[in-house]
């Protein structure tokens with residue numbers, strides 16, 4: 001492996017922040033070269049330099065959620081090093097591949113970054129500690145078991161000898177690593193680095209403009225590309241008149257990108273954008289040119305009563321239970337629109353292609369997926385391709401895809417030897433997303449004379465993410481991810497209510513828009529449907545929503561619900577205020593929210609949210625709190641304003657003026673209860689989004705008597721019931 | 722050729738005079754701390770100070786900025802010492818991804834010059850920048866901390 005080239009390329013990017021504490025790319029060229037030459041790693045996770053500074057390598061992208069800090073805490077905890085001497089580094093997917101994926105999966109998606117790698121990163125840290133201690137013991141000719149470690153200092157009590165990690169690192173590197181399976185990890189109750197609210201190392205870079213995102217990549221001789229994709233997804237370029245824009249200021253080349261797009265490469269972004277907008281293009285919009293939100297809604301509506309559907313959860317016989325004499329039926333239909341991720345940094349990637357090498361710099365949530373696309377699109381062998389992950393200006397699931405990487409390479413291939421940075425305009429980003437799927441849902445509950453719920457029937461009709469992005473992962477045609485938070489017992493997310501007869505199924509109705517993973521994924525609309533309808537049943541049967549839930553909820557989910565209700569003062573609202581509740585089990589965690597709202601003359605104010613999460617274990621409480629608070633902004637933005645609509649096959653919203661999001665003035669106070677109960681590892685970044693909207697919707701009902709069943713709220717009149 | 726005074730230095734760029742200041746700062750001058758988020762004065766990512774006034778640089782042609790004093794995020798710290806707003810941001814650990822934060826810090830710095838002790842309502846009215854990571858609660862806390870500093 002050509003480590004030097006990789007590190008050289010990486011340091012290109014750091015530029016301004018080289019020598020700073022920039023997480024993930026903290027090594028300057030000289031520093032890296034020194035480490036490689038004189039300081040072999042102890043193992044893949046840990047490099048200790050002679051001055052006792054420690055470089056921890058982890059590979060899950062940090063897009064602000066703090067995974068780089070959290071994973072480093074876990075490694076450092078087992079390593080027993082001095083946290084103040086830790087910096088982090090992010091290996092490339094090429095390095096990972098060349099080393100048989102020693103660092104494991106490189107994706108930060110599905111709230112996986114910590115929970116899916118916590119076990120092996122801790123073992124990595126512990127193995128390095130064992131090797132370092134063994135090296136000291138060998139030097140002192142004492143049994144390793146008699147040595148102790150604290151903050152990177154190894155001591156032997158009997159002889160009074162002391163040394164530090166930096167002094168024995170070279171010897172440790174030569175020791176055979178212990179079998180990771182035999183390592184006993186620390187009891188989290190004894191953690192001193194993990195579990196603590198330690199600070200991120202990159203905050204100064206983020207407030208001085210030095211944090212280097214994909215959009216900031218600078219390479220010698222680099223040109224900038226602006227793209228225009230067919231407005232109708234699935235459509236193609238028929239023809240375009242390059243000559244009309246080739247003479248425009250700064251324009252270097254006009255190119256077609258795949259079948260569906262054209263791009264202009266120029267000396268700066270503004271010139272590229274002006275030219276690509278001026279470029280006359282004839283599109284073949286294809287068979288979806290007459291699709292509209294209305295036609296999509298009609299297809300989904302038909303799916304609500306279709307005979308065939310994929311069953312995600314069947315307990316007892318809901319249909320029969322509903323047909324029993326004396327059983328009262330309660331029914332409601334809901335609809336949830338498409339959403340755009342709208343990451344603050346629009347999609348972009350920089351590619352440099354030559355006949356024997358293809359390199360890509362990009363903000364990605366999955367560098368291995370970006371590398372796979374690089375290999376496929378460049379047509380070069382894997383060892384001639386590399387991807388350097390830059391910092392990400394938000395991800396939210398959108399950057400798990402690599403469509404923009406493929407485009408950058410297709411452009412760069414037409415300019416061999418010239419680095420090309422492709423940057424999407426916000427308008428392209430808004431209209432060519434992989435959208436949060438659109439669904440409708442019909443819910444039917446059966447209630448006996450005593451007010452007990454005997455049956456729960458739930459039909460979801462709408463788009464499948466897996467069918468859009470990874471059809472090979474469908475299971476006999478079914479998309480299991482649709483049932484997030486709705487399964488009978490999956491630890492990833494089970495239906496929270498004990499009801500004897502349950503039928504939850506999915507009539508898959510795909511549209512021509514691409515569906516994708518949008519922070520919170522299917523649990524967002526599933527939670528709205530379940531938690532709003534639970535409230536509807538409570539109201540119809542004249543029961544308090546909290547007491548009603550208490551009768552039906554499974555224990556861990558009930559525990560977080562009780563916690564938010566108690567802290568919020570549920571049951572005792574201030575004058576003019578009302579409370580709403582929701583809870584969910586998703587991404588392996590148990591979450592709940594209690595919203596406090598008022599509605600005056602139809603105007604909603606969300607005053608306060610009390611949120612609780614039980615993710616099993618918490619590696620950095622300060623960062624978890626921030627994830628929970630931020631998740632409410634994401635979830636409530638969608639509830640208040642979020643809707644992607646379709647006309648003549650094209651997305652109608654183009655920018656933040658038509659796809660509004662929440663700002664400071666609307667931000668409620670979010671109080672966070674961290675309630676880790678131990679024994680399992682759940683996710684953090686996404687689960688609480690799901691409870692944001694239903695808590696507010698239930699509070700709106702409590703305040704006004706108005707039950708909102710379609711979204712966003714800006715289209716609803718809350719002033720009339 | 723545009724001649725600009727940026728962070729106390731005179732700089733020139735060979736661009737169309739209609740080019741938005743944002744792209745001159747980023748692509749011609751290489752000061753990439755100022756970000757692009759929307760291009761239509763909606764998000765605030767591109768906020769700089771022009772003669773001390775917080776301005777969304779995506780919507781100002783470079784010709785209109787000539788001869789004026791422009792400050793970008795890179796010009797806020799003096800001799801490596803963070804401004805009090807930047808320091809409050811570090812102390813409250815405001816940023817998540819960080820992409821919106823240059824604009825936030827610039828907008829808040831201008832606000833505090835006008836209103837050294839802003840109320841929550843004044844903050845809500847003045848700071849309309851978008852943060853998709855949802856750092857608003859930390860932003861508010863840090864503004865009050867900076868006002869006290």
Ligand code: FES
Pocket residue numbers: 756757758759760761762763764765766767768777778779780
């Ligand atoms: S980029 Fe200027 S306000 Fe959004």
Ligand code: FES
Pocket residue numbers: 064344393394816817818819820821822851852853854855856
């Ligand atoms: S910190 Fe990510 S957009 Fe604000």
